[in-house]
Amino acid sequence: MAPPPSRLVIMIPTYNEGGTIEELIREILALPLECDLAVLVVDDDSPDGTAGRVAEIRRHDPRVHILVREEARGRGLAGREGFRHALGLGADFIIEMDGDGSHQPGHIPSLLERTREYDVVLGSRFVPGGKDADRPLARRLITLLVRRFIRRLFHIPVNDVSSGFRCFRRDVLEKVDPASLVSAGPSIVLEVLYKAYRLGFAIGEAPIVFVDRKKGRTKLTGLILWKTLVMALRIKRMYRPLEPPVRT
Ligand SMILES: Nc1nc2c(ncn2[C@@H]2O[C@H](COP(=O)(O)OP(=O)(O)O)[C@@H](O)[C@H]2O)c(=O)[nH]1
Numbered sequence: 001m002a003p004p005p006s007r008l009v010i011m012i013p014t015y016n017e018g019g020t021i022e023e024l025i026r027e028i029l030a031l032p033l034e035c036d037l038a039v040l041v042v043d044d045d046s047p048d049g050t051a052g053r054v055a056e057i058r059r060h061d062p063r064v065h066i067l068v069r070e071e072a073r074g075r076g077l078a079g080r081e082g083f084r085h086a087l088g089l090g091a092d093f094i095i096e097m098d099g100d101g102s103h104q105p106g107h108i109p110s111l112l113e114r115t116r117e118y119d120v121v122l123g124s125r126f127v128p129g130g131k132d133a134d135r136p137l138a139r140r141l142i143t144l145l146v147r148r149f150i151r152r153l154f155h156i157p158v159n160d161v162s163s164g165f166r167c168f169r170r171d172v173l174e175k176v177d178p179a180s181l182v183s184a185g186p187s188i189v190l191e192v193l194y195k196a197y198r199l200g201f202a203i204g205e206a207p208i209v210f211v212d213r214k215k216g217r218t219k220l221t222g223l224i225l226w227k228t229l230v231m232a233l234r235i236k237r238m239y240r241p242l243e244p245p246v247r248t
């Protein structure tokens with residue numbers, strides 16, 4: 001008997017992404033994938049009714065799951081709960097991506113494919129074949145400075161440390177242990193990557209073309225950015241002492 005197909009859960013944290021979420025889910029569900037697919041949207045009770053739109057798609061397609069969080073809102077809090085839930089759904093592979101249309105589903109097959117070689121595969125704007133969006137100069141400058149800062153501090157041997165579009169093998173997230181993470185906000189992206197790296201997992205990259213969000217607004221305010229940089233220092237202190245096991 002053929003082995004059962006592996007289970008892929010796509011986890012999408014959302015806050016006010018009602019303008020893009022339906023098209024995004026439809027594109028994901030239409031991908032020619034051989035695995036058993038589930039889409040998990042983790043919504044912080046968005047006032048624009050994002051969750052209701054997802055629930056409507058779920059009525060016709062049980063591969064779609066929606067988790068509505070009503071307590072404190074935050075990209076990190078949603079991510080932690082989403083990862084836990086994805087593991088609970090029996091995921092062999094977990095891909096996280098944004099719900100604003102910046103992360104294109106067409107890259108999912110190549111991220112998944114590269115997990116043959118790596119434990120974590122980042123969708124990277126900054127490797128050959130990748131591209132960043134033509135975003136406003138100020139926004140690109142922020143990405144550039146944040147990247148520089150993180151590279152200086154963390155020495156993770158990858159090009160796109162702040163990418164939130166990436167694929168994990170199940171055992172990575174089990175060891176990273178979502179419940180133990182401390183990030184409430186976007187620093188979760190760095191926390192998960194750095195912890196996985198310090199635990200000795202192999203991290204690779206696959207090119208992605210990042211497009212600017214077409215609808216809705218970014219949640220990245222100056223205050224959130226500042227808090228993220230402060231959290232980065234805490235994350236370094238927390239996980240630096242982990243000794244990566246020697247790979248043979
Ligand atoms: N559940 C949840 N999702 C969030 C929160 N903040 C941001 N997100 C989602 O995280 C993804 C990236 O956020 P975005 O605002 O696009 O950040 P940017 O791409 O750095 O400008 C999007 O899908 C957002 O809807 C939050 O507080 N809670």
Ligand SMILES: [Mg+2]
Nearest residue numbers: 098100102213
């Ligand atoms: Mg975005």
